[in-house]
Amino acid sequence: SQTIHQWPATLVQPVGSPLSLECTVEGTSNPNLYWYRQAAGRGLQLLFYSVGIGQISSEVPQNLSASRPQDRQFILSSKKLLLSDSGFYLCAWMRGRARAGANVLTFGAGSRLTVL
Amino acid sequence: AQSVTQLGSHVSVSEGALVLLRCNYSSSVPPYLFWYVQYPNQGLQLLLKYTTGATLVKGINGFEAEFKKSETSFHLTKPSAHMSDAAEYFCAVSPNAGNNRKLIWGLGTSLAVNP
Numbered sequence: 001s002q003t004i005h006q007w008p009a010t011l012v013q014p015v016g017s018p019l020s021l022e023c024t025v026e027g028t029s030n031p032n033l034y035w036y037r038q039a040a041g042r043g044l045q046l047l048f049y050s051v052g053i054g055q056i057s058s059e060v061p062q063n064l065s066a067s068r069p070q071d072r073q074f075i076l077s078s079k080k081l082l083l084s085d086s087g088f089y090l091c092a093w094m095r096g097r098a099r100a101g102a103n104v105l106t107f108g109a110g111s112r113l114t115v116l
Numbered sequence: 117a118q119s120v121t122q123l124g125s126h127v128s129v130s131e132g133a134l135v136l137l138r139c140n141y142s143s144s145v146p147p148y149l150f151w152y153v154q155y156p157n158q159g160l161q162l163l164l165k166y167t168t169g170a171t172l173v174k175g176i177n178g179f180e181a182e183f184k185k186s187e188t189s190f191h192l193t194k195p196s197a198h199m200s201d202a203a204e205y206f207c208a209v210s211p212n213a214g215n216n217r218k219l220i221w222g223l224g225t226s227l228a229v230n231p
Contacts, residue, residue, distance in 0.1 A: 043223035090159055103148045107159035
């Protein structure tokens with residue numbers, strides 16, 4: 001069976017500090033990978049998605065970046081955090097091939113980031 | 117372009133009452149439709165999905181939803197609410213073609229269940 005791990009679960013960082021959130025998926029290969037941010041009352045905002053190693057698409061301009069160094073690893077980073085980066089960050093994966101189940105997103109448990 | 121509208125950001129029901137959470141979508145191609153549930157400080161969990169075939173879809177925890185093409189709706193229902201149903205519910209749509217099936221999300225409906 002497939003599992004998705006996301007860490008750290010909570011993080012409190014000062015403004016201007018760097019950020020690294022990690023996500024790994026087990027039990028599948030060539031997944032599509034996604035980073036979402038959830039701010040209070042604003043639903044889910046897609047930040048980045050990736051269909052393969054080194055292939056990153058950015059959905060919104062911001063001071064965040066994403067990388068996919070391995071097939072099942074997805075990293076969200078920032079060099080200098082802003083107050084507005086606070087939120088709940090969710091990693092998710094989807095089967096990358098056109099077959100049954102290829103359209104279902106499975107989410108990690110989330111990472112709560114507070115920037116002070 | 118696709119979009120999703122969830123009517124009512126907050127819904128409150130009594131325990132044992134009918135739960136109805138509304139979702140309308142717009143799509144230029146036949147869509148896949150989803151409902152997800154999120155409990156506090158957790159990730160989202162798939163409740164149910166519609167892809168093709170039967171328009172009444174049954175999901176986990178006694179929830180079901182009906183795809184009505186003529187009304188462009190995919191409302192979520194449960195006959196009898198339980199306290200454990202209190203959570204945030206998200207409706208989403210995606211195209212049914214292409215390798216990268218990005219989901220378009222509604223803003224969510226927070227369900228409160230009163231004793």
